[in-house]
Amino acid sequence: MTDFLLELLCEEIPARMQQKASEDLARLFTEKLAEAGLKPDSIQSFVTPRRLALIASGLPLQTQAVNEELKGPRADAPPQALAGFLGKTGLTREQLVERPDAKGNVILFAVIEKPGRATADVLAEAIPAIVRAFPWPKSMRWGKASQTTESLRWVRPLQGIVAILGEDLVDIEIEGVRSGFATLGHRFHHPHQITIGGASDYVEKLRACHVIVDHAERMAIIEAKAQEAAAAHGLMLVEDKGLVAENAGLTEWPVPLLGDFDPAFLEVPPEVIQLTLRTNQKYFVLRNAAGALAPAFICTANIEAHDGGTAIVAGNRKVLAARLSDARFFWEQDKKTRLEDHAKKLERITFHEKLGTVADKVERVAKLARWLVEEGIVTPSSASQTVTPANAGVSSGGAPSPEMPAHAGMTKAELADMAEQAARLCKADLVTEMVGEFPELQGVMGGYYARAEGLPDAVADAIRDHYKPVGQGDEVPTAPVTVAVSLADKLDTLVSFFYADMPPTGSKDPFALRRAALGVLELLTRNVVRLSLWESITRALAGMTDLHCAPGIGDAEYELHLRSMNKTFETLPDFFADRLKVQQREAGVRHDLIDAVFALGGEDDLVRLLARVRALQAFVETPDGTNLLAGYKRAANILKKEAPFATAVTPAQAGVSGDGALPHETLAEAGMTATAYTPEPDEAALIAALDAAEPRATKAIAREDFAAAMAALATLRAPIDAFFEVVTVNDPDPAKRSARLALLARMRDAVHGVADFSRIEG
Template sequence: MSDFLLELASEEIPARMQAAAAEQLRTRLIDGLKAAGLAHGEVTADATPRRLWLIAHDVAAASAASSEERKGPSASAPEQAIAGFLRSTGLTRDQLEERETPKGVVLFAHIKTEGRSAAAILAELVPMIVRDFAWPKSMRCGAASASTASPRWVRPLTGIVALLDGEVVPCAMHGVSSGRMTRGHRIHAPEPIAIDSAGTYAAQLLATKVIVSSAERRTLIADRADVAAAAKGLTIIPDAGLVAENAGLTEWPVPLLGAFDPAFRAVPREVIQLTMRTNQKYFACADAAGALAPNFVCVANLDASDGGVAIVKGNERVLSARLSDAKFFWDQDVATIKAGGLEAFLPKLQDIVFHEKLGTVADKVERVAKLARWLVESGAVPGDADLAEQAAKLCKADLVSATVGEFPEVQGIAGAYLARDAGLDPQVADAIRDHYKPVGQGDDVPTAPVSVAVALADKLDTIVAFFAIGELPTGSRDPFAIRRAALGCCAIILKSGLRLSLRTALMLQSHSVRATRLQLETRAGGQHRTFAQAVALTHQPPPSHPRRKHEAVDWAASERIILFLGERIAVQQREEGVRSDLIDAVIKPSSGDELFHYRVEDDLVRLLARVRALQSVLATEDGTNLLAGVKRAANILRIEEGKDAATFAPETDPALFTESAETALAAALDSAVPAIAAAVAREDFTAAMAALAGLRPAVDAFFDGVIVNAPEQAVRLNRLGLLARLRAAAMSVADFSRIEG
């Protein structure tokens, strides 16, 4: 058994590509060795800015010899078919075996493959790995770059180290031949060094001030950055992504503490941190009180002879210039609000197109403000309706600010700071900051009432608006982030336990979207109509039953959106062990016209309570057996209903009962149905499920002792009616046909 080392040296590999490239290198080698039948042990791969490397441990000396029997065509097959089989096996006609089979005489080939040495296999495999390597971005270099067919690599490939048990594995790619020579640190050890073996690789490079392990570099950066900050009584603001990025930029990381003018802290701390992180890869520091300190930690790639003084000074100058720019933009925005308040930015929102079919950002803001106010006034969100409407009208104002124009990542955050500087209510400022949240898994979910109203209204409007124009997400595309908006809605509603009729909210917003589109039509015709005038021309919020064509369309769209949100809840709740089939069973319509016969649960809090109660009951023996019984009843009814137009009476006739099990099931239903209805009405779904599960003994006895399809028509229909009552009782809780098992 031997160890194999492969190093592919190049100019700087972008930090963001290194981890994926190392894993690809490892996977490609493992796949290649498996295909060649060469046994091996653990394979480790990693990267530095100037090299990809891997070590395969315990590589066998050679692949094992093998034999294979391959069935061919009939011995009497046309010569062309036999010739093709011979080509595929590499044998001659006299080397084939003729064997008698039930289908006649068939030709068989016995193919023997001799074992190959590990060195020979690796010499073929390495060029294949390099040739087929997939980089997000790559380039051609050298004389060969004149041809589009020339090989590509992320940066010019400068060296290949390929050693098996300390011996060079000869191969070549990109005009570079393999050997044992590599490079140490660009400054500290620029001379070529000869690697002895895989076992000495890391130590030999460490001696030249190259740490080949990215994990070790990350640990060193984090630890020494903490030490540098602690020397001044500061702490590093945690940023694992920045640690990893700096590890991908350095082979010999040396964290150094620098400072900037405290006057720059007049700029929002998020802008300062963003400038330091994005442009300079600096770590921000906090003082003992948690406030942003006028310091940073940069990561050099060498041990400077002056201890890093010159490096720090240079980085301080660069950061000062960048923060000066940030302060210039911020001062512009502060001057704007001092002159006219945060509202001074709003007219410019009319110049930003949200979507050509949905108007401008100003149009969206009007819709969001109307819905945010309704969410509070309806009682769904406890809070101040005036503040919710004000925050919604201002939530997008900072999009046209100079600060967000330069630093788009601080949208919402900049608006919150400006709102406070303008003297607005802190609840308004917080809502402006938080209305984009949550933007992803693990992000904070707004809980303050005004923030909840604005964040929820913004996301619901996005969903309704794009559903209205048919721009729906597909399996591979979601350009308008509708799934993210839906996940955000679900998270907000469930986090705050909002008792909200989504159907009503969605219908209301469909009405607002239709008003905006009416405005767009009048603008196209050279006329002007305000949002309020457009609203007045459309139908008012939906009645209990749709009467007009566009109302029916809105109603149907609302049902589709609720189902879409249900799918997102299934995704969200999967990690908590909630079964998605149970969400389907509770939320989706069971049958009939989905537009007018509603079974869609539009209260997400109630939906989840029902699902959890159902899951709890189905985990019991009674629940499992009842599920089987209800499904059996539903299947029988579906078959019988398809045979003729006979209907089953809602009330069965006890006089037609001929079996005690019929009487017992009818009595059990007489007792359980009112109990289930009462429990559902008071939203005690655990009690409702328990009452339903209590039917199990009577259901089992019925199917054990009763023939449903009795010869007498009246008895048969009566028994089917009894099963219809059972199905209806179950359907009042969930659609059992959608439950797996």
């Protein structure tokens, strides 16, 4: 057994591609060896900006000989079939083996012995195939060979191949690049060739030449030394695993260095500085002991500088100063124009070709936000907690005082005015210089500009946070103005794209509608906002009417508009139901219970629906709930076989009273004749239990006390169990049979007042 080393040397591999490339190399190598019957004990893969490498341990020097059997025709097959099989296998008739099958027919088999091969030969074939089939996201051709499409494609020009099995070179040639024992060390510290003896000394020889081939080790070095550098100056490193991985992908010998910048730049919003450091420069952000942004950064050099990094830091400081100067210029220029004037430019930006401009969307959102407040859906008391800098996710100076919430003492009229104002300005920062440079700051910069021009804190906060939540785990706004604008924005997006018949399909969701729906659900449930889904869709569709039904619209266009509206009503509620299941799955809520409540119909208040679902889940997990569900299913199965009771009826329609009598018209439909009789004791007990439980459950549901409704249903558990134990439902007497079936229908419908138990699993 021996080890194999492979290294593919090239020009700089983009950092974002490195980890996946390392995984792909190990996967493809494993698959190719498996085809030849080889399986190494372990594979360790490496990647740096200039090389992909792997070490396969525990490979045999030769593959094992194997016998391969090919099934041929029957022994009495026509000569042409036999000749074709012999030509395929290269054997003679005498070399074929005869075997009977299960039917007694004699079948011919070719047994072909494949001798073992040298592992080096297998590798010499596998490596070129891997290189040519490598799945780079982007690749290139180079040199004279690039004149033909048959030439090699690689992420960057391939410069060298090291392929050593044990201590022997595996001879490989790919597009003029031949394998050898030599590779290159660090570009500056050791630019000369290094001779590699094999897998055993590869990692340490390169380390001696200032190349750390293990990506994870470079990440650990960057993180540890960056924290040390920050602590030495009394600062704290802002944790950023993605940036650590990116810097590890940019260096082969990482050396974190601390630098500083002019504190005067801190007058620019901190989010801008952070993005400039991280996105533009790949620097780490630092905070002081108080948690405020510090005028300092950590960059990652790729060399051990003779001067300790002084010149490197000075160069990075100079570049950063230019970047921050640009940011400060954008900040100052944008503040010279009021948000109201910025917003006028939104007429020049298309939201979607079928849905008008961003200005059109803003108009729809403003009307919807005002409606949410005026109808009392979002009120000053909707917020479940005060917005503070800590929970709003903004830095110092970016939020109102936690002692005085932005919405404190606000009347409904004031709240409506502020919601409309915030909605009309919430997209204005899209046309600013700063958001043009940093699209990630849309909303955030609008909040800063609003506060800078003296707009109310509630309006500035709503502009800043109206995109939230943007995904699971993101902060959910609670301030009422923000809730109104955020809800209006997301509802308009959903209704607009469903109206235009562009819902998500499969894994494709180009307009992030699933995220928007989850955002609506989070806002409603987190703030206990009592919103009718049907009514909100109706209000949002009014914006589509304004957009598409201008005076003089033709009949065909209006008919298309009506069809689009109806389609939205048909599809969007189901979409919300699916998203609700996704949202509640993590909270441990069963999807079948959500289906059971939705199946009742008419329940479009998602807060009330979830309260009902949670009470139902708590109930069905108790012994009473489990047994009542079993009794319900037994009753439902019996009723399915009986035509008059196959569909749900209300207790009034069922008409069963304490004496067990059934209305004459129902009997007539069943072809039966009414005959008075006295109910059996267990039958009478169930009737009495229903007489007591039905009104209690109905009243509890009316006051939205779903736990009490479940408790009322729980009283039916013992009577229904006893009923099925003693009473014969399909009695020969038609009157008894019909009355008992009606009693079961009454029990079923009493349960349906809470949920459709037929949808519940178990």
